[in-house]
Amino acid sequence: MSAQVSSEPRHLRPLGDAALLLLSAVLAWQALYEVVGDVALTPPLATLANAGALLGSPIFWRHVSATAAAFAASLAIAAAAGVAAGLALGFHRFSGLVAEPILTALYTLPKVTLYPVVLLVFGLGISAKIAFGVMHGVIPVILFTMNAVRNVDPVHLKTARALDLTAVQTAGTILAPAVVPEIFTGLRVGFALSLLGVIIGEMFASQRGLGFMIINGINTHDVPTMMAVILLIMVFAIAASTLLLAADRKLHRRG
Amino acid sequence: MGRVARVQLAVILGFVAVLELLTRTGAINRLTLIPPSAMAAHLWKMLVGGELDAPMTQTFANVAIAFALSVALGFAGGVAIHGLPRLRRLSDPLLASYYAVPFFVFYPLLIAVFGLNRWPLIAIGVVFGAAAMAIATLNGLDRVPRVLRKVARAHDLGWAEETFLIVLPAAAPHLFTGLKLSLAYSFIGVVAGEFILSGSGLGHAIAYAYDSFDNPTMYALMLFVVALAIALNATLHVWEQRLLARRRRQ
Numbered sequence: 329m330s331a332q333v334s335s336e337p338r339h340l341r342p343l344g345d346a347a348l349l350l351l352s353a354v355l356a357w358q359a360l361y362e363v364v365g366d367v368a369l370t371p372p373l374a375t376l377a378n379a380g381a382l383l384g385s386p387i388f389w390r391h392v393s394a395t396a397a398a399f400a401a402s403l404a405i406a407a408a409a410g411v412a413a414g415l416a417l418g419f420h421r422f423s424g425l426v427a428e429p430i431l432t433a434l435y436t437l438p439k440v441t442l443y444p445v446v447l448l449v450f451g452l453g454i455s456a457k458i459a460f461g462v463m464h465g466v467i468p469v470i471l472f473t474m475n476a477v478r479n480v481d482p483v484h485l486k487t488a489r490a491l492d493l494t495a496v497q498t499a500g501t502i503l504a505p506a507v508v509p510e511i512f513t514g515l516r517v518g519f520a521l522s523l524l525g526v527i528i529g530e531m532f533a534s535q536r537g538l539g540f541m542i543i544n545g546i547n548t549h550d551v552p553t554m555m556a557v558i559l560l561i562m563v564f565a566i567a568a569s570t571l572l573l574a575a576d577r578k579l580h581r582r583g
Numbered sequence: 584m585g586r587v588a589r590v591q592l593a594v595i596l597g598f599v600a601v602l603e604l605l606t607r608t609g610a611i612n613r614l615t616l617i618p619p620s621a622m623a624a625h626l627w628k629m630l631v632g633g634e635l636d637a638p639m640t641q642t643f644a645n646v647a648i649a650f651a652l653s654v655a656l657g658f659a660g661g662v663a664i665h666g667l668p669r670l671r672r673l674s675d676p677l678l679a680s681y682y683a684v685p686f687f688v689f690y691p692l693l694i695a696v697f698g699l700n701r702w703p704l705i706a707i708g709v710v711f712g713a714a715a716m717a718i719a720t721l722n723g724l725d726r727v728p729r730v731l732r733k734v735a736r737a738h739d740l741g742w743a744e745e746t747f748l749i750v751l752p753a754a755a756p757h758l759f760t761g762l763k764l765s766l767a768y769s770f771i772g773v774v775a776g777e778f779i780l781s782g783s784g785l786g787h788a789i790a791y792a793y794d795s796f797d798n799p800t801m802y803a804l805m806l807f808v809v810a811l812a813i814a815l816n817a818t819l820h821v822w823e824q825r826l827l828a829r830r831r832r833q
Contacts, residue, residue, distance in 0.1 A: 345669050345670070345672070345673055346673055349670075349673050363696075364692065364695045364696055365695075367691075367695045368691045368692035368694070368695035368696075369692055369695070422587070422590075425587045426587055426590045426591050426594060429591065429817070429820055430591060430595070432816055432820075433812055433816040433817070435767075436764075436767030436768075436770070436812050436816055437771075437808070438770060438774040438778070438786070438812075439771075440771075440774075440775040440786075441775065441778050441786055441789050441804075441805060441808055442805060444789070444793040444801060445616070445805070448614070448615045448616070449616075516679065519683075520680055520681075520682050520683035521682060521683070523683045524682060524684070524685055527685050528685055528687070531685070531687075531779070539685070542685070543688075546688065546691060551691075554688065558685075558688055561684070562680075562684055565683035565684060566676060566677065566680045568680070569676050569679040569680030569683070570676035570679075570680070572679070573675060573679050
């Protein structure tokens with residue numbers, strides 16, 4: 329990388345690359361549209377226009393707030409429960425060893441197929457959506473937190489004992505800095521998956537929310553609305569992930 | 584069997600026993616959940632009666648094809664992105680947000696592209712599985728120790744020799760993780776796609792049973808899918824442990 333000669337200013341290059349990638353994605357999308365036609369796809373510009381129109385419609389924002397409420401609740405539950413369980417399983421080594429393969433197996437389950445059970449237990453409505461978001465998001469948080477605790481350098485803990493730190497001091501000065509970056513990575517993954525869970529949940533169990541707008545679009549062959557909603561969700565997911573990834577890297581570098 | 588495995592078995596059996604107790608005593612409504620023994624009995628009846636033959640064959644074939652394609656495409660993609668640092672920097676946030684996009688919604692598009700056959704489902708499986716393989720490949724290639732690359736240069740190895748003797752063995756644990764994840768994701772993609780949108784396969788059978796309030800069939804099929812996921816994971820876990828143990832001995 330270092331020896332490359334380039335006429336453009338260095339710091340601008342990532343932006344130029346991003347523009348290039350975006351351009352090729354848009355071109356591929358347009359080409360796909362030329363092949364497939366209106367049956368299942370709207371072209372990039374029209375989709376952008378539709379998305380803009382959606383952003384100006386109050387009904388759309390009502391759906392957004394329904395999704396946002398369910399997403400916030402499921403992320404909060406997944407984060408709290410996941411970190412708590414992960415800390416416990418990390419500190420108690422044997423329980424962690426027992427739980428890890430079971431959790432991994434649950435993680436690889438096609439959770440959509442368990443959706444009927446969630447509906448039977450929670451009924452239609454927001455609690456089923458939240459539960460579905462939690463089901464998707466909580467396991468990565470547990471696994472990352474558990475591994476973070478396990479990987480704390482024993483020397484650091486010994487140092488704490490040698491310095492006669494209290495439990496609170498140890499937690500604040502030794503454990504937290506050691507585990508927070510990894511836990512953050514877990515929360516980042518949990519963020520993406522909870523969002524997916526909530527949206528899939530809305531596709532079946534709800535009359536409100538972005539997932540409902542998508543499935544309604546599919547069922548009524550309202551391709552423009554479906555595409556516009558998907559575009560907005562993707563933009564949100566990618567933007568949020570980019571920010572979280574940048575924060576994640578910062579945390580890891582500081583360590 | 585080690586102590587960990589014994590406790591794991593006890594945990595799972597205990598969980599099943601609690602469910603059995605709660606459903607038998609009526610603490611959990613039969614309309615919500617049926618006893619695990621009833622699920623197993625019904626599943627057995629379906630398996631013996633041949634009811635599952637067609638959906639099972641279809642789902643397994645689709646998962647197998649999707650898995651093979653995911654590994655090939657994901658590996659190639661990972662190698663390509665690794666070789667292009669400029670593309671690499673851009674792809675990281677994309678890969679990080681990848682699994683937040685509900686790709687199922689493109690099923691109608693996939694039908695328009697591939698036609699009404701097995702390929703739209705396989706495509707969803709590949710869309711899910713390939714990214715996991717690509718991410719794992721990137722991780723693996725990133726972690727090949729630089730000193731090993733130097734060894735290759737010192738010995739004047741050709742491209743093929745360096746790849747097969749140095750790079751691939753060094754990246755193997757990560758590649759194995761990629762295989763594991765991409766199998767899981769192909770499975771998730773295909774079964775979830777069947778559940779949501781398709782008219783055949785195991786996933787569809789569950790959705791159909793649910794829509795017709797056929798709880799015994801629905802739970803039998805869910806048990807089957809859960810058991811399948813656990814069996815697959817356990818097999819890969821044991822295999823991986825063996826591989827790792829052999830590496831440590833070397």
